[in-house]
Amino acid sequence: MTLIIDCHGHYTTAPPAHDAWRQEQKAAFKAGAPVPAYPALSDDEIRDTLEANQIRLLKERGADMTIFSPRASAMAPHIGDESVALQWARVNNDLIARCAALYPDIFAPVCMLPQSPAADMQGSIAELQRCVDMGFIGCNLNPDPGGGHFKSPPLTDRFWYPFYEKMVALDVPAMIHVSGSCNPGLHATGAYYIAADTIAFMQLIEGDLFKDFPTLRFIIPHGGGAVPYHWGRYRGLADMLKKPDLAGHVMNNVFFDTCVYHQPGINLLADVIANKNILFGSEMVGAVRGIDPTTGHYFDDTKRYVDALNITPDAKHMIFEGNARRVFPRLDAQLKARGQ
Numbered sequence: 001m002t003l004i005i006d007c008h009g010h011y012t013t014a015p016p017a018h019d020a021w022r023q024e025q026k027a028a029f030k031a032g033a034p035v036p037a038y039p040a041l042s043d044d045e046i047r048d049t050l051e052a053n054q055i056r057l058l059k060e061r062g063a064d065m066t067i068f069s070p071r072a073s074a075m076a077p078h079i080g081d082e083s084v085a086l087q088w089a090r091v092n093n094d095l096i097a098r099c100a101a102l103y104p105d106i107f108a109p110v111c112m113l114p115q116s117p118a119a120d121m122q123g124s125i126a127e128l129q130r131c132v133d134m135g136f137i138g139c140n141l142n143p144d145p146g147g148g149h150f151k152s153p154p155l156t157d158r159f160w161y162p163f164y165e166k167m168v169a170l171d172v173p174a175m176i177h178v179s180g181s182c183n184p185g186l187h188a189t190g191a192y193y194i195a196a197d198t199i200a201f202m203q204l205i206e207g208d209l210f211k212d213f214p215t216l217r218f219i220i221p222h223g224g225g226a227v228p229y230h231w232g233r234y235r236g237l238a239d240m241l242k243k244p245d246l247a248g249h250v251m252n253n254v255f256f257d258t259c260v261y262h263q264p265g266i267n268l269l270a271d272v273i274a275n276k277n278i279l280f281g282s283e284m285v286g287a288v289r290g291i292d293p294t295t296g297h298y299f300d301d302t303k304r305y306v307d308a309l310n311i312t313p314d315a316k317h318m319i320f321e322g323n324a325r326r327v328f329p330r331l332d333a334q335l336k337a338r339g340q
């Protein structure tokens with residue numbers, strides 16, 4: 001029996017009062033006025049938004065649980081200053097904690113970070129600790145908190161090291177995940193996300209990060225961006241850069257999800273990338289919400305594509321469950337504590 005764990009879900013359907021407060025927060029920052037109190041959201045309100053969306057789709061599609069984080073496109077840590085980013089991260093993470101408390105068998109919480117572009121990682125370190133203390137199992141790390149101009153140091157830079165030390169100490173992985181795009185040339189989910197995923201992978205090739213942090217783990221979402229399709233290019237570049245083979249250089253530490261939204265893409269992913277490095281994910285309710293006219297099924301019904309893969313039952317079990325439990329040891333511990 002395999003537990004179907006979706007490693008990539010966002011609370012894109014939070015109650016409207018949550019988003020309204022964000023607008024008030026931004027207006028208050030602009031006006032130099034105090035921020036109004038965060039609204040009181042009832043459990044029923046939260047239940048309604050989840051039952052009608054994420055939970056309904058999860059059940060319809062035959063998955064069991066979702067590794068769940070705040071809406072990525074709304075993280076926007078570049079807005080305001082660090083205190084604005086910190087407040088916004090806290091209310092979002094608190095909301096995710098409530099979702100997980102209401103449905104502990106369905107939602108495993110992952111936090112966003114208050115990565116204001118001018119700030120160091122100290123605020124993010126404190127927020128990660130606060131969230132892990134609340135039962136969170138991982139975080140979303142934004143490699144470009146400026147929102148589409150790629151001015152942050154590469155992920156292999158020492159700028160990030162204090163945060164990685166915290167991740168390693170807490171034994172939590174990070175999904176590398178940008179937020180909304182402030183760059184009119186970069187469509188958020190179609191260009192910026194996929195570009196950032198690809199850029200992150202190349203940064204990891206160029207550096208030697210996992211020599212310093214052998215147990216650090218990253219999930220690169222959206223199928224690893226363009227990486228699997230261009231696998232020969234990246235292997236060749238590693239060779240030209242005098243780096244070891246990618247299997248040892250990065251692939252003990254880097255994982256891709258299955259959010260590519262069509263069967264040939266998943267076939268390629270599973271063919272090119274070792275199945276130990278693939279985690280089932282859908283990113284729903286999220287980036288692409290429509291129905292594929294060529295199949296009659298939702299683009300983001302990604303379980304269907306994994307089910308159809310011509311791989312061994314063991315490999316499928318790893319993609320649906322085993323790899324997620326390995327990458328998220330705190331999830332594994334929570335499941336074991338529940339007898340799963």
Ligand SMILES: [Zn+2]
Pocket residue numbers: 008010072177221283286
């Ligand atoms: Zn996402």
